[in-house]
Amino acid sequence: MIPRFDASEFNGITPEMRDAFERDGVLVLDGLVSAEMCALLQNRMNEMVKGFDAREHRSVFSSTSEAHAQDQYFLESGHEIRFFMEEEAFGADGQLTKPLHLALNKVGHAMHDLDETFSQFARQDRFRLICRGLGQKKPLPLQSMYIFKQPHIGGEVVCHQDATYLRTEPESCLGLWVAIEDATTENGCLWGIPGGHKTGGIREAFRRAQDGDGTYTERLDDTPFEEDKKVPLEAPKGTVLVFGGKFPHMSSANRSDKSRHAYTLHVIDGSAHYPADNWLRRPPRLPLKAL
Structure with missing residues (x-):
């Protein structure tokens, strides 16, 4: 069983937390x-959604298809704030079958630098610690991403490693996943494979094409994920x-x-090398800023 830590009074990573992270590959910080x-984050996102014109952009995000990856709207999202729809949000006629706020898959990927509310949240002392x-x-x-996981149509996210998409040499990526609402097995919480980070290497590399206009995925390691060992990572609001x-x-x-x-x-x-063929590229006008 993956241990849970009461982090309501968090002021740093303890030896027990570090041991759990190194053993399991994931750390659960409740509260x-x-x-x-x-x-506050939910209200700010509601404001952003109200200002989005869905008629202008119809980009769909899916972890089971790479069609979105060839879309310039997606490729430019590393330095913009872009809105992506759920696959099941559109009917056969191409029209939305849900109100906009119930049709979005996610918003990403640079709001931690471009939106004041999300920037202040992302750069809090606890995250730095x-x-x-x-x-x-x-x-x-x-x-950064705000993920909606909509009722009835929230899409599946297949088993993956974040280092597939955000590669450094040596590997250094950390994901901080914040439950804005309760995440349960009923509404699509994350599942993970404890210790799976020690079995095999990075399975795939998601790369930009040399001309910069498209992407492709290269298989690096054929070791299968041991999905029979996955466990639910239920997360109450604030975890x-x-x-x-x-x-x-x-x-x-x-x-x-x-x-x-x-x-x-x-x-x-x-301090790690960020390969130039990563899909996410920042223009000189928007360099990465320290946490």
């Missing part, structure tokens, strides 16, 4: 974020799940009548 802060306590010398927030780039995790579709909002911040170590 790290207050209910008031969760509400987590990243440094788990070995990062120069924590650099690279991407933060911290996992390394090699930790295999996934989530099932949400067929319940409850949404599962979450905010994810991915942080890399600025």
Whole structure:
């Protein structure tokens, strides 16, 4: 069983936390974020959604298809704030079958640098303590996402490793996954494979094509994920799940009548090399800023 830690009075990574992270590949910190802060992020996202014109952009995000990866709207999202729809949000006629706020899959990927509310949240002292306590010398927030996991249509996310998409040499990616709402087995919580970061290497590399206009996935390691060993990572509102780039995790579709909002911040170590063929590229006008 993956241990849980009461982090309501968190002021640094303890030896017990570090041991759990190194053994399991994931750290469960209950109560790290207050209910008031969760509400603040949710309200700010509601404001952002109200200002989005769905008629202008129809980009769909799916972890089972790479069609979105060839979309310039997606490829430019590393330095913008972009909105992505659920696959099941559109009918056969191409029109939305749900109100906009119930049709979005996620918003990403640079709001931690471009939106004041999310920037202040991402750069809090507790997150800096987590990243440094788990070995990062120069924590650099690279991407962030607000994930809706909509009622009835929230899509499946297949088993994957974050280092597939955000590679450094040596591998240094940390994901901080914040439960904005309760995440349960009913509404599509994350599942992970304890110790799976030690079995095999990084399975795939998601790369930019040399011309910069497309992407492709290269298979690096054929070792299968041991999905029969996966366990649910249920997370009450305010819980933060911290996992390394090699930790295999996934989530099932949400067929319940409850949404599962979450905010994810991915942080890399600025002392590591960031290969130029990563999909996420920042223009000189928006360099990465320290945590």
